[in-house]
Amino acid sequence: xxxxxxRSFPGVHAKWAYxxxxxxxxxxxxxxRARLSRGxxxxxxxxxxxxxxxxxxxxxxxxxxxxxxASHRFTLERLSREDVPLLVICACPEAHPVLDELKTRxxxxxxxxxxxxxxxxxxxxxxxxxxxxxxxxxxxxxxxVLGPFKPLAPFMEEAPWRLTxxxxxxxxxxxxxxYAFVIKSIDAHLMEALNPVLSTDWAYNAAEPVIxxxxxxxxxxxxxxxxxGSYFFTNGSRYDDLCLxxxxxxxGAGFPFLKRSLFGKFSGVxxxxxxxQGLLRxxxxx
Numbered sequence: 001x002x003x004x005x006x007r008s009f010p011g012v013h014a015k016w017a018y019x020x021x022x023x024x025x026x027x028x029x030x031x032x033r034a035r036l037s038r039g040x041x042x043x044x045x046x047x048x049x050x051x052x053x054x055x056x057x058x059x060x061x062x063x064x065x066x067x068x069x070a071s072h073r074f075t076l077e078r079l080s081r082e083d084v085p086l087l088v089i090c091a092c093p094e095a096h097p098v099l100d101e102l103k104t105r106x107x108x109x110x111x112x113x114x115x116x117x118x119x120x121x122x123x124x125x126x127x128x129x130x131x132x133x134x135x136x137x138x139x140x141x142x143x144x145v146l147g148p149f150k151p152l153a154p155f156m157e158e159a160p161w162r163l164t165x166x167x168x169x170x171x172x173x174x175x176x177x178x179y180a181f182v183i184k185s186i187d188a189h190l191m192e193a194l195n196p197v198l199s200t201d202w203a204y205n206a207a208e209p210v211i212x213x214x215x216x217x218x219x220x221x222x223x224x225x226x227x228x229g230s231y232f233f234t235n236g237s238r239y240d241d242l243c244l245x246x247x248x249x250x251x252g253a254g255f256p257f258l259k260r261s262l263f264g265k266f267s268g269v270x271x272x273x274x275x276x277q278g279l280l281r282x283x284x285x286x
Contacts, residue, residue: 005158006231006254011238012246014253015160016168018219018228023173027212034209041200042116044089044124047099050108052133055084055156059106060121060142064114066096070286071146071260076105078148084139084156087129089121116203118142118178119214123200126183127191134187141180145243145257149283152256155231156182162190163222165230166255167242172216176230177243180257193225194218231255244270248279258283 008014023031050056057079061072068076079086085107091114092098102109110128112121122140129138139156155166162184165176183190191198197214204210219228232242232255239245243259244266251258258279259266267273 004254005154008232009246009249009253011234012242012249012253013233013235014231016230016233017161018168018176018223018230019174020220020223021170021174023216027172027216030208031212034204034212037204037206037209038202039115039205041123041203042091042113042120043094044110044112044200045094046128047111048103048107048109050085050087050128050132053085053136055137055153056108056129056133056139057082057084057086057152058122058125058129058138058140059086059088060118060125060140061088061090061092061102062114062118062143063090063092063096063098066092066098068098068101072143074286075143075147079152080105082151082153084153087125089125091116091121115205117205117207117210118144119198119210120200120203122178123198123203126186126194126198127200130186130188130191135185138183138186139180140183141257142178144179144260146260146263146280146285147258147283148256149251149258149285150254150256155256159184161227161229163219163226163228165219166232166257167250168219168230168233169239169241170234170236171240172212174219175216176219176228178215178218179243179259190226194222196221247271247276251279251283258285 087108089110159182168176
């Protein structure tokens with residue numbers, strides 16, 4: 001008997017269809033200020049061009065010093081097990097030797113300048129796939145998450161909406177989080193619809209404007225043109241951020257990742273560090 005890909009648990013909705021909500025006034029004002037920091041899109045180059053395929057995995061690696069971490073290598077190894085071609089876009093010093101290693105680990109490879117944050121990388125990869133592989137289903141992820149700890153192909157196959165996030169919450173406003181998401185049948189029209197939050201022509205180079213003007217607006221902008229939802233959602237009644245506040249419960253409910261910040265920036269803030277190290281050992285992560 002087939003088992004459910006994911007399940008809900010107390011305080012968390014499974015397979016949540018996006019509904020719009022109004023942001024707080026302080027968020028609206030902060031967004032207006034953040035717009036002033038928009039700059040040009042970062043430089044990028046094709047190293048191994050993508051081709052037409054039915055599905056693609058996209059993995060963004062931020063390696064400002066050109067070093068692949070143990071976490072990067074774990075993720076690359078896990079993604080290599082998928083029956084889905086892998087596109088890697090790497091932000092690192094131009095022509096760094098790490099790019100030669102990456103050429104052996106993926107089907108398509110793109111270099112991006114270090115500035116611009118993850119949405120600028122997403123814009124490059126997705127605009128390329130819309131051009132060379134229209135109609136493909138695409139799963140995008142960045143290196144702010146560890147894993148995956150279970151196959152990702154089923155999340156692509158069972159994605160209920162054209163834009164499907166893994167988790168969403170109601171903080172700034174209802175939104176899907178952008179560390180990983182699935183897009184069904186990518187094409188030029190979809191990229192045009194997402195242009196207010198996803199463009200190769202411009203970028204923000206700080207966390208706050210990326211969060212305020214891209215991540216937390218992506219679902220709202222997309223919803224005007226396509227179906228949107230997420231595999232897990234919290235409305236704030238019990239949790240504000242599922243990845244940080246209930247990682248073990250999420251894993252048990254079918255979620256395939258752990259947020260890297262639990263072991264870095266937020267170590268000891270939301271979870272007991274020893275418990276989190278034990279969880280890493282449990283899932284076999286280095």
